[in-house]
Amino acid sequence: MTDLARAGSRASDPADRPKIVRLHPFGLDGARTGPISFATALLLLAAWFLATHYRLVPPLFLPTPQEVATQFLAVVEDGYAGATLWEHVSASLFRIFSAAVIAASLGIPLGLAMGLNRWAKGVFDTPIEFYWPLPPLAYLPLMIIWLGIGEVSKIVLLTLAMFAPVCLSAQAGVRALPIERVNAALSLGASRWQLFRTIVLPSALPEILTGLRIGIGVGWSTLVAAELIAATRGIGFMIMSASHFLATDVVFVGIGIIAAFAFAFSYGMRLLEAWLVPWKGKS
Amino acid sequence: MLQVRNASVFFSARDGRVVHALDRASLDIDANSIVVALGASGCGKSTLLNAIAGFLPLSEGSITLDGQPVANPGADRGVVFQKDTLLPWSSVADNVALGLRFAGVPARERRERAEELLGLVGLEGFADAFPHELSGGMRQRVGIARALATDPKILLMDEPFGALDSLTREQMQELLIDVWARTGKRIFFITHSIEEALFLGTTVVVMSPRPGRIVARFDLDFVRRFAAERDVRAILSAPEFADLYDEIRSLVHRPHAEADSRRAVLQ
């Protein structure tokens, strides 16, 4: 029998399949972690259930999963503090969305300008580098004093928190632009405006979308701080109000809701990125 | 007619030293010619190309195209880069038609012209593919088609086949000769491969570094022979080819040793 024929029969016999190998990997190297993460999540839930079932922790510190579930249903049915769950959620979503729109409309053009123009960068670098490391809680009292306790102060606080990641990523997008691409466009006869619209903007888009995703994440984590400014609606308000009454089970419900939304947003942004910039990461 | 007269370029290096990148280079590029600049790193060939393209100003001297001085990049001087500069978000046809879009040409005409050029470079049927779906050689073909789309007066090629494997490189050289034969373009080509220079050039300009200058000029015929007979082996095995190869090699390895320019015209 020839080698070829022998190889053919060997491959078709399942008991005698060749041993599949690969180069020795280092680190993760594409290994599947999904099932492990899922199992860990189940384990944590089980640990939570057992810890509360055997009263290892005072109920004030860690409510039982059943209590949290009960409170969740209660909030869904009867609302909280005189407003339905939907009213709280939509109040929070409205604040985050408005702030995101404003932060993007200001941050993207300014970031691009700062990446392209010496004066823009020089002038705006100073205030931005100064304020963006500050935690929003630090300038929250100023927001109250300057802008009051209405929606304006909350949205401004959220906008400030979200502006920096968007602006910085737009700058990075311009910086990442390969000079050859610019030169190629110029030697094809591009005017400055054409260069900006057809080369700079699409090239910076992957970085900008990443910046938006980070910015929205920052928005969710700043939401609770923003809703400390005299809110009567909102998920952050719900969490703080419940904590004042030491109602940790409602606090857990609020945290769970924020986590669910934040995760959904992050996932949605990734889908958006994959749709808008399919070329990212491909050589 | 592209004329380079006494072009000199001085750079400031990172440590403050002055680098004399190009020293009084003079060159004419006529229609229907392929001028190849050949030399080791630092000999000034890229500097010269960048100056002709308009990416770099001159410290001294002049470059004129049909009498007009060259100052900024423009559609009259097409450039093909070694690195892939295609727009990853546009299709192949849209990439080829980019210069036409800048010029305000309507969409249907752009598409027709793009398909025509893709046919010229052997990529019929790939109009709607995307750059990441193509191999390196195919992407360079798109780059050439794109540069030709605006009908430039001169095509500047900066080591365009340097990043390709040698088999693909040979295919691309033959393609370039085809395109040149059919379009009659003026081409300025940079390489550090002596064989490539001899194969492609109607004129080969040998340059050497420190300071970057032209040290020899050879008017050649091999490319026209290939365009007519299409017999690579005959050319590569011709004794004149080997002789010139040796001559140029010793020039490249011993800079400034042969300071006279020589004109060697062969049958």
Added chain:
Amino acid sequence: MKTNLHILLSAALAAVAPFAASTIAEAASGKVVVGYQTDALPSSVAIANGDFAKATGAEIDFRKFNSGAEIFAAIASGDVQVGYVGSSPFAAAVSRGLDVKAFHLATISGTDEALVVRNGSGIEKPSDLKGKKLAAAPVSTDHYQLLAVLKQEKLTERDAQVFAIPQPDIVAAWNRGDLDGAFVWDPALTELKKTGKVLLTSREVADRGAPTFSAWVATAAFAKDNPAFLKSFAGTIERYSASFRNDKAAWGPESENAKTLAKLLGGTPSDQASALTNLSLVPAEVQASTAWLAGGEGSGAAKILKDTAEFLKEQKKITTVLPSYGGFVTADYVKDVR
């Protein structure tokens, strides 16, 4: 490379060590952490001049809080052992399972807390509260009484906006004109009265059916282990209350006491002096009776706790009302005080 890592680790440990050491030291030293609030009380002078420490012989760390809710959160975490709180957060916290005991009744609903309405808000009587923007510190007795007033006027949280925000934020919002009314205690009360007028005092709301009180509480564990401390603590409070009752001159706007209070709590000495006049203090003998602290479930304080809890449950602020609140009040530490 190895030396650099060593240096980095040693530096990190050296930086953290003092903090770790002090926390451990604090826990072991037997220091008592006492949380107080911003109300003007005669006994607050004893906080400032160290009399509490002298009388009890213990090392006391006094911490100022903006509300009873914050004190209870600190008590829940174990960082505070004794605190001054209102009946409303008290009811909410014990209904949630916190085990504290009220050992001294500080004040009852008086004129030291009131619903103030801004000049120009158009509010002349309680029914005018409809559609207005009101505020009170979260969970406080003022918050409770504000909600009680609304309920009495048949208004819900949808008919009037109730902002539960800390007192400093209330003052800032008031000064911007963002609020029409607020139920507050000092120093916010004095501040708001400058541009507004009192609609209802805490006593009036109590008379309408929503009584409140403020008390000094201690964790049950602390009370069990430190009865002498609590007795001396209560005794010191009574000394100062007695002085206030009998020697008006020592508590006037020019007095040392008023100056000390201003230094500790903020504001001017005359503000503090006038704030003191609004207090309704309860003498120790009265406290020790069933009207307030004695009698377990039947005590006046326990009844108020139960009523408050039921109201809060009805308002959906808490989920459970305990069957009895008697275990959370005790007259043991005031009954021997004269």
